[in-house]
């Protein structure tokens with residue numbers, strides 16, 4: 175037996191060595207699905223399969239890199255370098271470059287990101303004189319995206335009313351037309367959006383038999399990680415490519431399907447069984463990642479989902495600590511409690527920062543958490559949110575680079591034609607754009623000879639346009655004769671962009687200038703890496719690389735010691751020793767936008783399952799009694815998922831008794847009356863002061879969505895004159911605090927209060943404090 179096979183258990187080994195035919199590995203979190211995929215590829219290579227005959231699809235580019243690294247370690251890096259491994263989007267973008275001619279695209283087509291797509295949709299809505307309030311660009315883009323992922327073309331969309339509900343048809347009846355115009359304009363600009371990469375691959379394989387056969391022949395083996403989150407378009411591509419050899423291996427976990435909102439379908443697992451009736455099913459049940467408490471707690475929650483494939487998960491790891499549940503008074507306090515706990519654990523147990531992660535449901539939660547971490551000098555790395563590549567100055571320079579590669583790229587052109595200012599105003603631009611639309615050509619094509627398309631422009635402006643054309647042509651020439659870095663640095667400088675940023679001496683201006691430096695550094699790295707790996711060093715390859723980065727990939731400083739902050743959606747497949755989940759409140763998690771139907775709640779519950787199963791050693795769940803929303807304090811109740819956790823595996827922590835006074839009438843959400851969790855209040859976690867409290871009476875579900883923000887009805891501040899030194903008080907924003915000092919008289923009376931977030935001096939007249947413990 176090969177040595178590497180000894181690093182697998184019996185069930186995993188079976189799944190690795192049975193490489194022929196179709197295989198389905200459906201198994202719970204942490205059971206080694208990704209490991210099986212990795213070793214299976216290594217095994218194929220060790221048995222002489224050439225790497226370029228293996229297609230492996232992962233959830234992020236980073237996951238692909240890590241997998242490649244691991245495979246290299248097992249079988250030697252010389253064998254692993256030519257694997258076709260990456261995300262669906264990056265692999266099929268590559269195939270589309272080779273085969274673009276079949277679809278009437280140039281091989282240098284641009285990839286539009288979401289903001290390009292939204293801008294284009296905005297222009298179309300404007301041209302069609304539709305109301306932007308009814309036709310919200312983001313929503314329209316969402317509809318178009320769903321249509322594309324279900325392979326519904328604009329004409330099908332327009333002709334078949336079943337593709338939109340009557341309600342929708344009534345409200346936004348021109349969506350189909352916008353869709354058609356959008357497709358047309360993308361094509362003219364030589365651009366594809368993310369969904370097009372899948373749609374066009376499908377069209378390519380459907381309409382061009384020779385191409386289909388070529389790739390069917392090429393890929394002897396196909397492997398897919400996170401199969402539960404593939405959408406219909408991806409499913410069809412896989413089905414077509416695997417048709418000849420049937421050597422397809424997919425691994426996934428239906429309980430971790432969390433992208434239904436983007437069109438992912440759990441049904442693809444059932445389809446797989448139909449498509450390959452001869453397939454082998456492998457079950458992995460042994461979780462290697464987490465403690466018993468974590469595995470059992472996660473199982474107890476997911477058991478509440480009706481829709482799932484039967485599955486067992488057990489672990490032989492230690493029992494471990496129970497899952498901590500901590501109630502904070504406000505989100506500010508929540509941040510500080512988490513930061514304190516991380517700091518404490520790190521020092522007491524000699525942990526590294528990189529052993530910790532904080533997960534949350536929405537990106538907006540990160541700001542407060544970041545503040546708390548910064549206050550304690552805890553280094554962190556944040557994924558998602560407004561990423562580096564979405565910053566204005568970065569998009570401006572990338573806009574120039576895109577124009578250099580593909581001048582028909584209308585969105586890039588609109589972005590930079592008058593930045594830095596060249597005196598080409600918006601009136602001129604709208605004339606040019608209308609002419610382009612009317613004639614079915616790109617704006618660039620109109621620029622060359624505006625008069626031919628009925629655009630009247632005075633001679634001054636014509637000169638300016640000529641100047642711009644010459645500039646872009648020079649850039650294109652530069653890019654053809656230089657590597658990406660040499661081209662980019664000259665483009666940044668000759669376009670006037672560097673100078674414009676350099677002249678802005680404000681702190682923001684400085685930071686924008688540094689960001690551009692950083693982008694250029696990145697291009698330099700790209701060139702040196704490409705030299706090392708013997709791959710292409712030209713600008714067009716660089717542009718393709720950055721267009722395909724996923725949220726997870728857009729980060730530098732990878733190796734530094736930092737804690738990780740990310741949404742649960744991006745945490746899929748990852749693992750962390752110590753895990754914190756913030757914001758477990760009804761209306762936030764589950765999200766108020768996903769509480770309409772049992773299906774939506776089940777998806778939120780799967781998301782909770784994904785979150786909890788990222789933890790290896792400890793998991794702590796936080797919720798806040800009140801949270802700021804749209805400028806006022808909203809009272810919150812704990813997430814139903816906290817209540818669904820089997821009480822045997824959790825521990826609520828406390829050092830005082832302020833909790834659940836004034837129970838309100840209302841219905842409860844208990845599923846298993848015998849197993850309610852214990853909740854308690856806590857400001858600091860101290861072992862030894864744990865008290866538990868049965869949740870049966872006080873836990874109420876409060877109305878959340880639809881009712882708008884409302885201040886906590888139970889919060890009645892004490893009169894300022896009652897506030898004394900030594901008291902413990904509550905502040906609606908900062909949470910619990912201790913009065914360390916009182917100064918001044920009458921309306922000038924001030925209190926120094928020690929909150930978890932630090933010391934604050936508050937004018938008592940305005941402070942609205944509530945005493946919870948006398949001095």
Ligand SMILES: Nc1ncnc2c1ncn2[C@@H]1O[C@H](COP(=O)(O)OP(=O)(O)OP(=O)(O)O)[C@@H](O)[C@H]1O
Pocket residue numbers: 181182183186201202203204205206207208209210427430461462463746747748749787
């Ligand atoms: N046989 C094994 N021996 C030792 N460690 C293992 C074994 N199998 C898996 N592991 C480890 O267990 C952890 C979880 O494995 P892996 O990430 O492959 O699980 P997964 O099923 O893909 O999880 P997820 O569902 O979260 O994607 C990893 O750290 C992996 O290295």
Ligand SMILES: [Mg+2]
Pocket residue numbers: 207208209747
């Ligand atoms: Mg995995």
